Amino acid sequence: MKKSILMVLLAGLAFSAANAGEYDISVDRVQIDTGDFNKEGIGYNGASPGPILRFKEGEQVTINVTNNLDEMTSIHWHGLILPFEQDGVPGISFPGIKPGETFTYQFPIVQAGTYWFHSHSGFQEPNGAYGAIVIEPEGREPFRYDREYVVQLTDKHPHSGDRIMRNLKMSADYYNRQQQTVGDFFAESGEKGFMATLKDRMMWGDMRMMKADIEDVQGFTGLINGKGPEQNWTGTFEEGDRIRLRFINSSAMTYFDIRIPGLEMTVVQADGNNVQPVNVDEFRIGVAETYDVIVHIKDKEAYTIFAESMGRSGFARGTLAPEKGMTAEVPELREAPLLTMADMAGHMEHGGMDHGNMNHDDMAGMDHSDMGGNAEMDHSAMGHGSMGQGEGETLPEDPFYAKGSGLMPTASNGGKFLSYADLKAQNPLYEDREPTREIELRLTGNMERYEWSINGTKYEDADPIVLQYGERVRFKFVNETMMTHPMHLHGMWSILDVGEGKWNPLKHVISVAPATTVYMETEVDAPGEWAFHCHLSYHAASGMFRKIVVEGGPDSAVAEGKQSEHQGDES
Amino acid sequence: MNQILKNALLPAMVLAISSGAYAAGEHGGHHGGEAVGEPGKAENVSRTIDVTMMDNYYEPESIAVEPGETIRFRVKNEGALVHEFNIGTADMHEAHQKEMQMMVEHGVLKGDRIDHEMMEMDMGDGHSMKHDDPNSVLMEPGESKEIIWTFTEAADLEFACNVPGHYQAGMYGDIEFE
Numbered sequence: 227m228k229k230s231i232l233m234v235l236l237a238g239l240a241f242s243a244a245n246a247g248e249y250d251i252s253v254d255r256v257q258i259d260t261g262d263f264n265k266e267g268i269g270y271n272g273a274s275p276g277p278i279l280r281f282k283e284g285e286q287v288t289i290n291v292t293n294n295l296d297e298m299t300s301i302h303w304h305g306l307i308l309p310f311e312q313d314g315v316p317g318i319s320f321p322g323i324k325p326g327e328t329f330t331y332q333f334p335i336v337q338a339g340t341y342w343f344h345s346h347s348g349f350q351e352p353n354g355a356y357g358a359i360v361i362e363p364e365g366r367e368p369f370r371y372d373r374e375y376v377v378q379l380t381d382k383h384p385h386s387g388d389r390i391m392r393n394l395k396m397s398a399d400y401y402n403r404q405q406q407t408v409g410d411f412f413a414e415s416g417e418k419g420f421m422a423t424l425k426d427r428m429m430w431g432d433m434r435m436m437k438a439d440i441e442d443v444q445g446f447t448g449l450i451n452g453k454g455p456e457q458n459w460t461g462t463f464e465e466g467d468r469i470r471l472r473f474i475n476s477s478a479m480t481y482f483d484i485r486i487p488g489l490e491m492t493v494v495q496a497d498g499n500n501v502q503p504v505n506v507d508e509f510r511i512g513v514a515e516t517y518d519v520i521v522h523i524k525d526k527e528a529y530t531i532f533a534e535s536m537g538r539s540g541f542a543r544g545t546l547a548p549e550k551g552m553t554a555e556v557p558e559l560r561e562a563p564l565l566t567m568a569d570m571a572g573h574m575e576h577g578g579m580d581h582g583n584m585n586h587d588d589m590a591g592m593d594h595s596d597m598g599g600n601a602e603m604d605h606s607a608m609g610h611g612s613m614g615q616g617e618g619e620t621l622p623e624d625p626f627y628a629k630g631s632g633l634m635p636t637a638s639n640g641g642k643f644l645s646y647a648d649l650k651a652q653n654p655l656y657e658d659r660e661p662t663r664e665i666e667l668r669l670t671g672n673m674e675r676y677e678w679s680i681n682g683t684k685y686e687d688a689d690p691i692v693l694q695y696g697e698r699v700r701f702k703f704v705n706e707t708m709m710t711h712p713m714h715l716h717g718m719w720s721i722l723d724v725g726e727g728k729w730n731p732l733k734h735v736i737s738v739a740p741a742t743t744v745y746m747e748t749e750v751d752a753p754g755e756w757a758f759h760c761h762l763s764y765h766a767a768s769g770m771f772r773k774i775v776v777e778g779g780p781d782s783a784v785a786e787g788k789q790s791e792h793q794g795d796e797s
Numbered sequence: 798m799n800q801i802l803k804n805a806l807l808p809a810m811v812l813a814i815s816s817g818a819y820a821a822g823e824h825g826g827h828h829g830g831e832a833v834g835e836p837g838k839a840e841n842v843s844r845t846i847d848v849t850m851m852d853n854y855y856e857p858e859s860i861a862v863e864p865g866e867t868i869r870f871r872v873k874n875e876g877a878l879v880h881e882f883n884i885g886t887a888d889m890h891e892a893h894q895k896e897m898q899m900m901v902e903h904g905v906l907k908g909d910r911i912d913h914e915m916m917e918m919d920m921g922d923g924h925s926m927k928h929d930d931p932n933s934v935l936m937e938p939g940e941s942k943e944i945i946w947t948f949t950e951a952a953d954l955e956f957a958c959n960v961p962g963h964y965q966a967g968m969y970g971d972i973e974f975e
Contacts, residue, residue, distance in 0.1 A: 366854070368851070368852055368853050368854060368966070368967075369853065369854070369966040369967040369968075370854065370858075370966075370967025371967065468967065490965070492962050492965035492966055493962075494962075494966050502853075502878065502908065502962065503853065503961075503962025503963060503965060503966035504961075504962050505961060505962050505965055520965060520966060520967070522965060650908060652852060652853075653852060653877065726908075729908060
């Protein structure tokens with residue numbers, strides 16, 4: 227009770243700070259110790275990850291970012307709705323922040339939830355330049371919990387971003403450790419028959435892709451809040467606590483499948499927006515996504531937070547425990563899934579990649595009906611993964627994966643695995659209405675040259691996508707590659723079409739699995755110029771990126787006035 | 798100035814109320830098999846308590862009663878989703894959540910509405926998914942219902958919404974015996 231009175235007093239005293247906050251961030255060279263290796267990287271306020279920025283909905287924030295590097299930098303406030311010149315993308319929103327300079331960001335906080343921030347310059351983000359943002363809502367949260375933790379994941383690699391990019395350009399499978407071997411070929415021949423295996427292999431050879439090619443940058447150490455598996459980040463609790471975990475995937479390239487063995491998780495928020503609560507045993511977090519879950523711990527045991535990478539080449543691990551030092555069992559990595567013919571289907575149908583040596587006869591045996599019907603081939607590939615001996619008919623289906631996809635996740639305890647189809651807005655922000663037009667974006671690439679593109683065109687060769695203020699655009703993503711792409715639109719919400727009409731959830735990242743078509747709609751309500759890209763760092767850097775130009779606005783004069791006002795503040 | 802002060806104070810006051818609820822929320826479950834009470838008669842009602850259901854929480858989040866007291870709960874769903882008001886122990890709620898999960902899987906519960914026809918359907922062996930327990934009311938947005946309940950003796954009770962995920966997200970309240 228005393229505590230409550232104190233809180234009221236403190237809140238009363240702090241009212242001015244609650245409506246206008248000033249924050250200082252320095253961009254620094256830092257040392258990153260993962261437990262597996264030590265490496266120089268980039269961080270904020272002397273550390274990687276940087277600080278957790280805690281804002282309040284309705285607050286006017288001023289953030290002074292000082293660049294202590296000897297190169298240009300920038301900070302992008304991932305998922306925040308703000309004036310475009312505050313969005314922090316060099317070459318689109320602003321020129322960037324020069325070495326030694328301080329740039330002052332100023333914008334109102336118009337939303338609540340879990341978000342993050344990161345550099346949008348070069349490969350500073352994979353090198354460590356990221357942090358978390360937690361925004362407290364103006365009213366009460368529509369859920370209850372006793373304590374909360376940010377759980378920020380990343381895939382820290384011993385190589386610098388520049389070096390990884392160079393190596394990928396030199397050889398796209400440089401970091402792919404799970405290439406199948408001759409030994410695998412004979413083992414598979416025994417199972418499937420020699421001709422089927424040979425046919426399968428020849429197709430994959432034609433694709434210039436490896437069947438195990440789910441993660442193109444392996445060899446990382448998974449970190450939770452900057453701690454490697456051995457360093458074991460630990461969040462403490464008291465018996466009976468309900469704990470809100472704010473998961474943020476700040477990885478350069480890695481999707482994680484997250485579970486806490488022994489605990490059910492209730493997903494209450496996705497990408498900062500409250501969703502109708504869903505109880506799950508496990509969920510997959512795409513690169514740059516966030517999910518908030520609530521867990522209820524009724525005893526005094528320790529529980530492992532286990533985040534396996536989607537391709538099972540690495541993991542992050544942390545612990546929830548009544549006291550620091552307590553640990554729980556760390557599960558083994560499950561076997562790596564393998565892509566199936568189903569995951570190639572989009573690629574084959576559209577012929578999106580460059581394949582001079584792929585003639586039409588090869589394609590003839592591979593039409594969609596054949597793939598759908600060839601359950602045996604899909605099944606045998608899946609048998610290597612986590613799905614065990616399940617029969618084809620009983621395999622769960624998820625509309626956000628190709629039918630028979632090797633990537634289709636299942637919960638390790640046989641329970642509920644979150645699907646995009648489960649996400650429904652708790653409190654829809656926009657009226658549901660018919661889109662004014664549709665824009666098709668084919669996600670394309672040439673794996674051999676490690677070129678990634680949209681509609682076959684790289685960023686540097688592409689015209690911007692021009693939208694009109696006030697329209698509602700339906701984007702159709704057609705993934706013609708065999709990789710999963712987390713597509714991130716800046717500045718405006720991505721309304722993911724899960725077939726629930728007005729309940730379709732708001733997101734800032736839409737993950738598109740191989741050989742699938744996914745729709746999202748956007749209310750074009752933010753004038754200016756915005757970035758739109760795949761959030762896999764090396765895909766964005768090699769061309770899977772577009773500039774969006776929003777023409778018109780509620781009052782262009784006001785927008786310009788704002789801009790000059792900000793420039794005035796900086797000088 | 799006043800507006801600013803009000804904005805700053807509001808969340809703190811919400812916190813003060815809910816932290817009171819947390820303090821009382823130690824559900825040891827050690828009583829086991831305790832009496833949850835029974836449906837009450839209108840002539841025995843000593844008090845009426847208004848409960849508002851929001852997405853996804855109750856107002857108030859804690860209710861004080863005396864052993865032997867009969868209370869009329871006037872429950873209104875002011876949210877945009879289907880909610881339940883159910884009096885029981887934590888274990889009873891957990892068991893009921895499995896039933897509600899089934900209602901969702903069979904399309905009886907649809908987020909913001911209830912398929913009453915489907916709910917009445919005979920599932921075989923005389924079972925249906927009818928939601929007619931006397932300790933519970935299930936409501937679509939905008940609906941109001943009443944429960945008259947006699948709390949025969951002190952017990953570890955909660956009122957809760959067992960629509961899948963809602964209880965876990967925090968849609969429960971404590972019944973404290975004075």
